[in-house]
Amino acid sequence: MMMFWMVVLLVIGVGAENHNEETHNVLCSLLKVSENEWTKVKTRESSDPLKRALHQTIFGYGSRAEAVEKLKSTLPESYKGMESGYSSRNFFCGQPRQESGYHNINQDRWAGHSAPHDMVCLCTVGHRGWPLNETDVSSIGKLCGKTKDDLGASTNEGWSDIKDGQGGEKQITATWFNVTSDCLHGSSRAGGLKQALNDFTNKLVQKWHNVYKDMYRLGVGNVSEYGACRGTPAMGVCTNYYPNNTDTQTWWQDLEQAIQEDEKIQAQQQRDEEERRKQQGEVEKQDTSKTENLENLKSATTITSHTQQKNHDSNLTDTTRKFNMKSGTPIILPSSWFFIAIWFV
Template sequence: MMTMKLWMVVMVMVVGVGAFEGNRDYNVKEYEALCAVLKAAVSAFQSNRGSEGLKQALHRTIFGNKTGGNLQTLRSTFPTDYEGHEIHDTPRSLWCGDPPEGGYNEESQVRTSGHSAPHGLLCLCTTGKGGWPLSRDPGTTLCGKDKSALGGASEGWVRLTDWSDDVKGKEQREATWDNVTRPCLHEDGRKGENLNDAFKKFKVALVRKLDDDSENKYTETMGPKFANMYINRYQLGNGNPSKERACDGTPELGICLLYYDNMYPLPWWKDLEDALNEEEREKRRQEEIRKQESQSKQQPHSSELPHAEPLKSSLTTTHDTKQKNQESDTAQFSIINMKSGTSITTPLRLLSAAFLI
């Protein structure tokens, strides 16, 4: 029995390592889903379609705020948030995987993982520690790009040590913005008509991170105040988040995004999801109104209904009516005798003779 268990453990390890080593296209499906929803959002934004709620959600998706911004500037300029001292003083996990400001670590955040779709692409597609994962194999790609498009494979966006303020990867962040994020900021030519479908595919790419004992585990580690923050999480991309850190650019925690949909500010995609659902409800309401109006038009109005002629009273009897009735009775009497074949002459003669006697 012991030998059998040992053999099973070895097999699991071999299969696990084989699957890991065979993964040479990191985050490509996740990137495609995120890029598609961003392109659809840009198309909808430029067509100025939808309700005010949807427009605000599109602003959050593209610009990271509800008021909007200049799309051309966003396309042409690398955001200063990724160049200031804040990004050099804080770990990648605080931008891509840790809870929003006020969470367990209570560190200052310029942008959280759920800031916007362009920010998500930067977290998802910038190389990590020592150029990971492009440094592991010459044929490896990240978000469908090789090292020549992502700033090489010798360095990446990562904090070297927990106590270090030296955060690397400026060149790699800029390369990712130019070659990954910027192309996704152009419309797809469909004027936002495919926004719902693109968003549904993006939701499929999200992986909910919730195990059976997560609530007890996090409550024991952090206390009940913060336990709720870590329970309902959604991951996009490769990585194995821990209780304290996630998506920090290391091979262990990964190159990914970890969203928290029960903490403020909510991820951009929660606002977009709510707005799209409301648009769908309003569409159904309008269709029902049109259906009722169409049915109402097809039914004839009371003024269009045919009117019956007024009935004449059968109690009114005129001279003409009596005469017609008598003529009718005489005609019926003649018809009866004609059918019987009996002559009416003989009875009349007998009746005359009786009077003479």
């Protein structure tokens, strides 16, 4: 009996797969580093490129929120009411953003809206709980490091384009609090923000489209003429980016540009600081030289004054001595005369 259970455990361990493991890891790492950097730059001017890009990365385009703690603990309004509203996964994760929306439906979120949203696309189970709905127990693995129970798919429900694009709120909520929120705890790493972003972009799969040109997919999925990342076995659990599309805003593309701009700004500030210190050093050097010259002048003046006084006293003594020698009468009376004068009085 013991041998039987060992064999079963081995089979389960070999067959189980952690879907989107690597892509989740690089996105999560980037989000953590972004949150850590946000705490450093959020007091900068609103026009600062890195501050603006990090805000978009964490909170999304058009958001005025700045509290990460609230973001971690609150499901965004865009994901609420999906059981009765339009919630097509392709609309949220696979289609390019359209400024006017699709068929008069406002597109609040799209692939590239923010890192947390892309995490929802990457780590929420799809149609009937796919890819965690295998009937073979040995094949049921994890998605983004979480089990089907963690992701609200214990009854094999999920988020897709099925049911006329309705449903998925339960699974999205589970993903938000069990996956996305965990990645909003800031941390630093070797190489910093630039390296974290580079690791992320290296996981993007580039595709060519006749209309949209370069497209980039994150996660396991497929792309057709009509969409991508629908949450089905054929289209996948993923997010598809259209950075060349006129209306589409893509957080990682803007972050990449902002990092380059910030490097230039920091380099210029460093040059300005070095120049300021150089000028300050020259001023201090001049002040020191002036002080030394003034001290030398004072010292020379004091020596000259003492010399002149000494010469004056010497001349006066010499003059008095010569006068006494000529007149035979001392200018200063002897002290005995003074006592005689007092006695007569």
